[in-house]
Structure formats: structure tokens, C-alpha cells
Amino acid sequence: MNLRDAFFVVFSFLAIFGAFLTVTRRHPMYSALSLILFFGAISGVMMVLAAPFLALMQLMVYAGAILVLFLFVIMLLSLKESELGGERPWPLKLLAGIGSTVLFGLLAAAILRAPFSPAPPVPGTFGSPDAVGTVMFSEFVLPFEVVSVLILAATMGAVILAKRHLDRPAPQADPPGGGHHG
Amino acid sequence: MPVSAHDLFLLSPILILLAGAALAVMADLFTPTRDAGLLPFISLGSLAAAAFVLAGLWGRPESAFGGALRVDGVAVFAGLTVVAATALSVLMSASYTRAAGVDFGEYHALMLTAGSGALLLTQAGDLMSAFLGIEVLSIPVYCLVAITRDREKSVEAAVKYFILGAFATGFLLFGVALLYGAVISQPTAASTSAQAALLSLESVGRVPFDNPLLLAGLGMFLIGTGFKIGAVPFHGWVPDAYEGAPAPVTGFMAAVVKVAAFTFLLRAGMVAFPSLGATWGAVLFLIAAATMIVGNVFALAQTNLKRLLAYSSIGHTGYVLVGVIVSSENPSSGSSVLFYLAAYAVTTVGSFGLISLLARPGDELETISSFSGLAARRPGAAAAMTLFMASLAGIPPTAGFMGKFVVFREAIEHASGPSPDASRFLWLAVIGIGTSMIAAYYYLKIVVAMYMKPAEKGEEHPVGADAWGAGLALTLTAAGTLLLGVFPQPVIEWSARALAELLN
Numbered sequence: 060m061n062l063r064d065a066f067f068v069v070f071s072f073l074a075i076f077g078a079f080l081t082v083t084r085r086h087p088m089y090s091a092l093s094l095i096l097f098f099g100a101i102s103g104v105m106m107v108l109a110a111p112f113l114a115l116m117q118l119m120v121y122a123g124a125i126l127v128l129f130l131f132v133i134m135l136l137s138l139k140e141s142e143l144g145g146e147r148p149w150p151l152k153l154l155a156g157i158g159s160t161v162l163f164g165l166l167a168a169a170i171l172r173a174p175f176s177p178a179p180p181v182p183g184t185f186g187s188p189d190a191v192g193t194v195m196f197s198e199f200v201l202p203f204e205v206v207s208v209l210i211l212a213a214t215m216g217a218v219i220l221a222k223r224h225l226d227r228p229a230p231q232a233d234p235p236g237g238g239h240h241g
Numbered sequence: 242m243p244v245s246a247h248d249l250f251l252l253s254p255i256l257i258l259l260a261g262a263a264l265a266v267m268a269d270l271f272t273p274t275r276d277a278g279l280l281p282f283i284s285l286g287s288l289a290a291a292a293f294v295l296a297g298l299w300g301r302p303e304s305a306f307g308g309a310l311r312v313d314g315v316a317v318f319a320g321l322t323v324v325a326a327t328a329l330s331v332l333m334s335a336s337y338t339r340a341a342g343v344d345f346g347e348y349h350a351l352m353l354t355a356g357s358g359a360l361l362l363t364q365a366g367d368l369m370s371a372f373l374g375i376e377v378l379s380i381p382v383y384c385l386v387a388i389t390r391d392r393e394k395s396v397e398a399a400v401k402y403f404i405l406g407a408f409a410t411g412f413l414l415f416g417v418a419l420l421y422g423a424v425i426s427q428p429t430a431a432s433t434s435a436q437a438a439l440l441s442l443e444s445v446g447r448v449p450f451d452n453p454l455l456l457a458g459l460g461m462f463l464i465g466t467g468f469k470i471g472a473v474p475f476h477g478w479v480p481d482a483y484e485g486a487p488a489p490v491t492g493f494m495a496a497v498v499k500v501a502a503f504t505f506l507l508r509a510g511m512v513a514f515p516s517l518g519a520t521w522g523a524v525l526f527l528i529a530a531a532t533m534i535v536g537n538v539f540a541l542a543q544t545n546l547k548r549l550l551a552y553s554s555i556g557h558t559g560y561v562l563v564g565v566i567v568s569s570e571n572p573s574s575g576s577s578v579l580f581y582l583a584a585y586a587v588t589t590v591g592s593f594g595l596i597s598l599l600a601r602p603g604d605e606l607e608t609i610s611s612f613s614g615l616a617a618r619r620p621g622a623a624a625a626m627t628l629f630m631a632s633l634a635g636i637p638p639t640a641g642f643m644g645k646f647v648v649f650r651e652a653i654e655h656a657s658g659p660s661p662d663a664s665r666f667l668w669l670a671v672i673g674i675g676t677s678m679i680a681a682y683y684y685l686k687i688v689v690a691m692y693m694k695p696a697e698k699g700e701e702h703p704v705g706a707d708a709w710g711a712g713l714a715l716t717l718t719a720a721g722t723l724l725l726g727v728f729p730q731p732v733i734e735w736s737a738r739a740l741a742e743l744l745n
Contacts, residue, residue: 169419169457176428198437200244201252201306205361205373208259209380212354215266216384219347 070103091129098122110186251305251312254291258357261287262350269346281335284349288328295320302742311366314739319363319504326496326586327356329714333594334489336708351381359501367440368417386486398485405478413465419458423448445513469502473531483551492593496586510569518569525566533559537676563669564648574651579736584640591718592629598711614696623691625719630684632722640725
């Protein structure tokens with residue numbers, strides 16, 4: 060086992076550990092913090108797999124921006140112990156455990172038994188910002204632009220749902236939404 | 242691979258809808274009186290333009306962006322169904338959104354964006370466009386479900402739909418990743434120069450069907466799409482989401498989301514998983530049978546009309562699945578799926594449109610008992626509703642009858658086919674016809690309430706607005722339901738031609 064493999068194993072186990080903590084912690088704050096561990100470890104895995112650009116983006120976007128938003132929202136809500144809901148009943152926990160173990164087993168079996176042909180050597184620039192950018196704006200320009208539409212639609216939806224006042228001067232006399240009296 | 246002008250031309254129906262969406266948002270800002278009356282016309286205008294361009298692409302199967310988009314007959318047929326259903330939903334929304342105080346440009350923009358996602362999904366030639374199409378379709382719909390945010394039900398429905406939808410997306414994306422893994426693990430993958438070609442449905446179709454990665458990916462893929470079409474056992478969100486969403490949005494969900502998702506399923510089944518029916522036939526059989534039975538049996542007990550129609554839509558998912566299963570072994574049967582989708586879309590948009598027409602601000606006429614005596618209060622609406630219920634039940638001479646007829650005819654014809662498991666098709670047809678008989682009971686319950694029961698106390702007055710938009714939409718859907726039932730031949734021929742282009 061060379062150094063690269065060793066790093067891969069360490070980061071992988073950290074990722075699994077982080078993911079496990081994320082779903083098992085009852086307090087959302089601990090879940091979110093465990094998720095940071097997971098994102099960091101996944102970023103390490105990407106680094107080992109010669110995808111430095113993806114690794115950096117993973118850290119900046121997920122561990123950086125999105126998780127900070129998560130934590131911000133959780134702190135804003137500042138849930139009390141009583142609002143967290145009780146412990147889940149054990150049959151449910153057991154069922155979830157069995158379900159995920161079976162899924163894991165199936166996936167592991169599929170991946171272990173897959174007939175992989177040896178991967179072709181990749182060029183030295185593989186995974187660099189330069190290479191990713193070139194592919195993204197040439198071969199994958201359609202998906203790239205569609206994602207921007209997706210983000211725009213999500214933003215639009217979030218604004219309209221979260222805006223405090225929907226102050227449209229109503230053309231008719233009825234106040235919006237409350238005009239019904241029998 | 243540079244983008245050519247021709248690629249953009251083939252993409253233009255989607256671009257036109259997005260331009261309409263942008264215009265709808267900006268109209269809100271720049272019209273001095275902020276009068277929302279203009280908005281439906283912007284939406285309808287862009288939908289009409291998109292339909293015009295789509296219709297012009299009929300008969301010339303082409304692919305754009307290196308195979309990411311397939312603008313063939315199936316895409317045009319399903320695309321026109323999507324555009325028509327979206328236009329009808331827009332018409333029905335006009336008075337409803339005004340009464341509910343949500344007649345913003347964003348409402349129309351979200352609906353048009355969802356429509357563009359549906360178009361992308363019907364044209365998807367590779368896994369990436371399919372996934373993005375599903376997301377561009379789903380995310381605006383989550384927001385639309387919650388848009389009447391003063392109604393607790395609406396928000397609750399949106400949260401449930403969103404969380405389960407996100408869960409399904411996770412499965413779908415994992416499935417896509419595994420399918421991609423199956424493709425690149427092939428020895429031929431190394432010699433492919435274009436990265437994007439490795440994602441195409443054709444590349445997936447060339448992987449031997451016993452590849453474990455392919456099987457795992459297919460399983461996840463089926464779970465993800467099963468959620469989106471509301472097939473049993475992934476149907477749990479459907480009744481809540483359909484009940485809580487504003488009625489015009491429910492109609493949009495039932496028609497557009499189903500048409501687009503099933504069109505992609507049909508295409509994927511034929512191009513990416515050609516031996517799916519022969520090997521996984523038993524699983525698909527169980528899913529389709531359970532979907533037909535659960536949807537129709539649970540509908541019997543419902544007293545809320547929107548929940549009833551939600552369970553009925555689960556049942557209809559089962560009927561379409563019968564068509565998909567038959568065509569997975571006999572590709573030419575796929576045209577029956579296209580026809581069924583068109584017939585179902587017209588009818589379901591009409592029935593939810595009627596509920597939106599009868600809605601009052603903040604209060605929808607939802608229970609079956611509130612439809613009592615509707616024939617006296619609004620004879621036209623009651624007649625239209627009767628027609629829609631007859632069509633959903635599959636009573637001639639309506640679109641729903643012809644849809645069921647073509648799907649079950651294909652199933653029975655191929656039941657004596659060469660495949661050893663072909664007798665399964667006969668069983669599917671038997672279950673389909675049996676559950677349709679059960680379904681007739683609950684659809685007729687509504688008709689009986691409208692015509693034979695007196696109105697409830699305090700509910701004797703005429704209800705609903707006399708809105709031109711909803712009235713026009715109802716006239717169009719009622720006419721469509723009748724026309725597809727009486728003169729189905731041209732549409733059946735178009736669906737057959739559309740499918741022939743996919744198969745060539």
C-alpha cells in the first residue's frame with residue numbers, strides 16, 4: 060500500500076464516520092457539524108483521485124458556504140430540547156438499520172463484482188481548473204446553462220415563498236387571501 | 242465541439258418558454274399599475290410560440306448538442322402535450338391566483354420554467370439532460386405547491402413533496418452515477434473521444450445486461466423515477482401533495498409531470514434498457530399491478546375530491562405502466578402510451594380546472610358533498626365534470642376510454658406473443674379492466690352527488706367566478722376529451738409515427 064492508497068483509506072473512513080454521525084445525532088447542530096467532517100473527508104478523497112478543482116469546490120461551496128447557512132438557520136431557530144421530538148421508537152431504528160445495511164450490501168456486491176477494464180491513462184492536466192473549465196464550456200455547455208436556469212428558478216421560488224410581505228396593490232377591493240366571509 | 246446555430250434552433254422551444262418566464266417576472270416590475278392581467282397573455286404567447294416551433298420540427302428527427310437532445314417524433318408529440326397542458330393550466334390559474342392573491346409574475350415564471358424542464362425531459366438523449374430536466378421540472382413545482390402560503394395545507398404539502406422528492410432525486414442521481422460507471426467500465430469506453438457520449442442512453446444500452454453496476458444503477462434509477470410518477474410503493478406523497486397544492490397547480494402536476502416522466506421512461510426503456518422487460522418483467526409486473534390496485538381501491542374510501550383524484554391518478558399511473566411494460570418487449574406498442582398520456586392529460590387538467598373554477602378565495606370546494614346539487618347551481622360545470630369523470634373511468638365516447646382501449650388492446654394482442662412470459666400481459670389487462678370497474682363506482686359517486694342530491698344548507702347559491710380564462714380552458718378540455726374519444730384516429734396515427742421515428 061503506497062501513501063496515496065493510505066490517504067484514500069483514511070479519508071474514506073472519515074467520510075463514512077462523518078456520514079454516520081450526521082444521521083445518528085439527534086440535535087441538528089451536531090448533525091451539521093458532523094456533515095462538515097463528511098464534506099472535508101470527501102474533499103480529501105477527491106484530492107487523492109487527482110481532482111483538485113472538484114476538491115477545492117467541495118470545500119468552498121459545501122463545507123464553506125452551504126454548511127454555514129445550515130448552521131445559521133439552526134442557530135436562528137435555536138430549538139429547545141423539548142422541540143426536538145422524542146427518541147425514535149426502536150423498531151423504526153432497527154428497520155432503518157436493516158434497510159441501509161441491505162442497500163450497502165447490494166451496492167458493495169455490485170461494485171466488487173463489476174468487470175472493470177483497466178482505466179486508460181489520463182493526461183497530466185486532468186482535473187485542473189483549466190481542463191474542467193474547457194470541458195464545461197464546450198462539451199457540457201448545455202447542462203452548464205441548464206443548471207443556471209435551475210438555480211435561477213430555485214432563487215425565484217425561495218424569494219416568493221420567504222418574502223415577508225407580498226405587497227401587490229390589489230386591483231379589487233378584497234384583501235388578498237382573506238376575502239371570503241361565507 | 243462548438244455549438245451550432247442549428248443546435249440553438251432545436252433548443253428554441255425551451256428557450257422561448259424561458260424567455261417568457263423572464264418576461265413575466267420583468268412585466269411585474271415595469272408595468273406602472275402592476276396590473277397582473279397582462280401576465281397570462283405573456284405565458285400563453287410564449288407557449289404558443291414554443292408550440293409553433295415544436296410543430297415545425299415534426300417529421301424531421303434530429304439530435305442536438307452532440308446527442309444530449311433528441312428532437313424526434315416522440316419528443317415533439319409529448320412536447321406538444323406538455324405545452325398544451327401548461328397553457329390550459331395557465332388559463333385556469335388566471336382567476337384562481339387573483340382570488341388567492343398570488344397573481345405575481347413569479348407564478349407564471351415558475352410554471353413556464355417547469356414546462357421548459359418537462360420539454361427538456363421529453364427530449365433527453367443522455368442521462369445528464371434527463372436528470373437536469375427532472376430537476377428543472379420539479380423545483381419550480383415544489384415552489385408552486387407552496388405558493389398559497391397562507392394556507393397551512395399548501396405549505397405542508399410542499400414540504401412533504403419537497404423532502405420525498407429530494408430523497409428520490411438522491412436515488413436517481415446515484416443510479417445515474419452507477420450507470421455511468423457501468424459504461425466506463427466497458428473496454429470500448431477508453432476509445433471514445435467525446436466525454437459526453439459516454440452519458441448517452443445508447444451507450445448505456447450497449448452495456449451487457451448482466452453487468453452488476455448496470456443492474457444496481459437500474460434499480461436506483463427505477464426507484465427515483467417511480468417516485469416521480471407516483472408508482473406503488475413510492476406513491477406516499479401523491480395524496481398529500483395533490484390535496485394541498487392549489488387546484489390549478491395540482492392539474493399541472495398531474496398532467497405535465499406525468500407526461501414528461503413517462504415519455505422519458507418510454508425512451509429510456511427502449512434505448513438504454515432494451516432487455517429490461519425480458520429480464521425484470523416480474524418486478525415491473527408487480528409494480529404495475531400494485532399501482533393499479535392500490536390507487537383504485539384506496540380511492541373508494543375518499544371523501545375529499547382532490548384526494549380521490551390523487552388516488553385515481555395513481556391508478557392511471559398503473560395503466561400507463563401496463564403500456565410501458567408491453568412496449569418494453571414489443572417496441573411498436575409504445576404509441577399506445579403516448580396516446581394514453583395525451584388523453585389523460587386533457588382530462589385531468591380539465592377536472593382540476595373545474596375545482597379551481599369553483600374555488601373561492603382561501604377555500605376550495607373539495608369534499609364530494611360540497612358538489613351536491615351542483616347541476617342546479619352550475620349546469621355547465623356539472624356537465625363538464627360528468628364528462629371528465631366518464632373519461633377517467635373509461636366510459637365511451639371519451640378520451641379515457643380510447644386511451645384504455647389502445648393500451649389494453651396492445652397488452653392482449655401481445656399476450657400470445659413469442660416471449661415465454663407473454664401471458665403476464667393478459668393478466669395486466671385483466672387487472673386493468675377489473676380495477677377500471679371498481680373505479681367507475683367512485684367516479685359515478687361524484688356524478689350522483691352533482692345531479693341527484695340536494696345542495697347542502699347554505700350552499701344553494703351559484704359558486705365560483707365567471708372567469709373567461711377558466712371557462713375557455715374548460716370548454717377546450719371538454720371538447721378535447723370528447724374529440725379524442727370520438728375521432729381518435731388522427732392522434733393515434735401521429736403517436737404511431739412519432740414512435741416509428743424513435744425506433745429508427
